Amino acid sequence: MSNRKISTARMAKLAMMIALSCALVLLIRIPFPLQPSYKYDPADIPIFITTFAFGPMAGLIVTAIASFLQAFILGEDGIIGFIMHFLATGAFVIVAGLLYGHKKTKKEAIIALVAGVITMTVVMCVANLIISPIYWGVPRDAVLAMMIPVIIPFNLMKSGINALITFFIYKRISGFLHKE
Numbered sequence: 001m002s003n004r005k006i007s008t009a010r011m012a013k014l015a016m017m018i019a020l021s022c023a024l025v026l027l028i029r030i031p032f033p034l035q036p037s038y039k040y041d042p043a044d045i046p047i048f049i050t051t052f053a054f055g056p057m058a059g060l061i062v063t064a065i066a067s068f069l070q071a072f073i074l075g076e077d078g079i080i081g082f083i084m085h086f087l088a089t090g091a092f093v094i095v096a097g098l099l100y101g102h103k104k105t106k107k108e109a110i111i112a113l114v115a116g117v118i119t120m121t122v123v124m125c126v127a128n129l130i131i132s133p134i135y136w137g138v139p140r141d142a143v144l145a146m147m148i149p150v151i152i153p154f155n156l157m158k159s160g161i162n163a164l165i166t167f168f169i170y171k172r173i174s175g176f177l178h179k180e
Contacts, residue, residue, distance in 0.1 A: 028041055047062050047093065128151050
């Protein structure tokens with residue numbers, strides 16, 4: 001019975017993090033100065049926190065559900081929004097979650113977050129080269145021309161800000177997340 005209570009408590013916490021992610025994507029949207037159609041949102045912060053608290057598998061589950069809700073319920077670019085969000089955040093979650101799970105220290109958290117930022121940026125470069133020409137109906141060269149002035153800086157900025165905020169607030173709320 002106690003295992004059921006633990007898993008119920010964990011499911012409730014994961015659901016809370018999904019809800020928080022969805023609320024943040026609705027409440028905070030800041031246009032990226034170099035390309036105003038690109039918007040910064042802090043919706044990944046609860047997902048990153050979930051990953052640090054419960055591991056990469058929990059982070060991937062929260063990523064999948066939050067991506068689905070944001071794409072299809074909240075209207076964040078439908079199937080393309082779902083795929084791009086899941087690829088970007090999922091890549092971050094796997095890398096950062098595995099690194100941080102190895103040794104839970106501040107130094108390891110920094111290494112995990114930096115590796116996650118780099119991974120997310122690389123994955124989004126590849127994803128944009130494959131998906132954006134189809135979605136926008138432009139040649140791949142047009143997307144390639146946006147890589148250095150827009151796509152790379154945007155992904156570094158968005159994932160970097162979210163990673164930095166995660167670093168500063170995770171320990172403050174981790175006690176609540178681990179409390180049964």
